Amino acid sequence: MTTDLAIEVAGLRKSFGELSVLSGVEFGVARGSVFALLGPNGSGKTTTVRILATLIRADAGHARIDGLDLVRDRHRVRRRISLTGQYAAIDGLQTGEENLRMMARLCGLRGGWARQRAAELLERFDLTGAGNRLVRTYSGGMRRRLDLAASLVGQPSVIFLDEPTTGLDVRSRQAMWEVVTSLTDSGVTVFLTTQYLEEADRLADRVAVLDGGRVLAEGTADELKERVAGQLLDLVTVDSAAFAAVTRALGDRAVALDRAALSVAVPTDGTAAHVRTLLDELDPGRQLLRRFSIRTATLDDAFIALTGHTATTPQPEKESARV
Numbered sequence: 001m002t003t004d005l006a007i008e009v010a011g012l013r014k015s016f017g018e019l020s021v022l023s024g025v026e027f028g029v030a031r032g033s034v035f036a037l038l039g040p041n042g043s044g045k046t047t048t049v050r051i052l053a054t055l056i057r058a059d060a061g062h063a064r065i066d067g068l069d070l071v072r073d074r075h076r077v078r079r080r081i082s083l084t085g086q087y088a089a090i091d092g093l094q095t096g097e098e099n100l101r102m103m104a105r106l107c108g109l110r111g112g113w114a115r116q117r118a119a120e121l122l123e124r125f126d127l128t129g130a131g132n133r134l135v136r137t138y139s140g141g142m143r144r145r146l147d148l149a150a151s152l153v154g155q156p157s158v159i160f161l162d163e164p165t166t167g168l169d170v171r172s173r174q175a176m177w178e179v180v181t182s183l184t185d186s187g188v189t190v191f192l193t194t195q196y197l198e199e200a201d202r203l204a205d206r207v208a209v210l211d212g213g214r215v216l217a218e219g220t221a222d223e224l225k226e227r228v229a230g231q232l233l234d235l236v237t238v239d240s241a242a243f244a245a246v247t248r249a250l251g252d253r254a255v256a257l258d259r260a261a262l263s264v265a266v267p268t269d270g271t272a273a274h275v276r277t278l279l280d281e282l283d284p285g286r287q288l289l290r291r292f293s294i295r296t297a298t299l300d301d302a303f304i305a306l307t308g309h310t311a312t313t314p315q316p317e318k319e320s321a322r323v
């Protein structure tokens with residue numbers, strides 16, 4: 001079956017014993033796009049990737065890759081996908097070039113062709129200069145790039161990147177982002193999981209927010225931000241009593257609560273009239289607010305508004321952070 005969706009997922013469920021991790025996950029990923037699955041620790045991102053990469057089976061629901069059913073056509077699906085970040089497929093005691101050449105041979109390319117493919121990939125991932133060095137001397141960022149290069153040897157149509165930049169420093173993360181962006185130039189579909197909202201915002205054509213076993217929202221990063229409102233009025237209160245009073249008055253209009261910083265934000269259209277009305281409503285005696293500023297909503301704000309917590313805050317802490 002041909003479809004313009006590279007990945008289609010419907011009603012996906014998965015439990016581990018008593019623990020229900022996915023309870024009806026649905027989404028579609030357009031061919032040649034970058035799709036980010038965003039969610040806090042333990043929300044089931046890796047489980048979703050492992051199901052889609054045919055490593056484990058879902059309890060219910062179905063999924064297709066390139067129109068092929070994950071269960072019935074498992075072997076054909078496997079030839080079209082690659083998964084990076086999970087396997088230590090790279091041998092530290094070989095050079096980068098040797099690793100890629102070995103992969104190429106495993107994919108059926110012979111002598112000269114394997115050498116040529118390895119050289120192309122080293123060049124593409126900016127590793128030509130390091131190609132003859134043992135991989136164990138590579139930095140974390142170089143290893144990730146080599147890992148990604150290795151996953152492209154077989155020319156997959158869908159690439160899964162499970163948290164591709166976790167643990168990398170800022171520069172390596174940016175280098176990785178450039179590489180990921182360039183992947184879709186050759187028509188590859190990229191499915192990435194991340195806890196970094198900035199990463200999803202920067203890379204993904206579409207983002208799905210996974211929490212509580214379901215996709216809570218799906219759209220472009222801009223669409224998700226608009227769910228919070230285009231602009232936010234940030235308010236810093238004078239003390240914790242004032243913070244409590246202001247957040248109580250805001251009720252469920254409050255977003256981006258930060259008790260430690262005594263700050264809270266509220267959606268606004270940014271006009272002087274609306275800002276004045278809000279300030280008068282929240283602080284009629286003019287004693288509760290220290291400062292205010294207006295900013296454009298971020299994907300962080302959208303995430304918190306949708307899920308009630310931050311992307312990286314584990315469950316127990318999040319309860320105590322609630323107001």
Ligand SMILES: Nc1ncnc2c1ncn2[C@@H]1O[C@H](COP(=O)(O)OP(=O)(O)OP(=O)(O)O)[C@@H](O)[C@H]1O
Nearest residue numbers: 016019021039040041042043044045046047048195
């Ligand atoms: N094989 C397994 N057996 C039992 N529980 C599992 C197994 N695999 C995952 N889990 C549990 O399922 C939940 C979801 O895990 P998963 O790794 O999919 O989350 P995640 O969103 O990728 O989290 P993180 O961002 O921390 O990597 C977690 O509570 C995890 O402990």
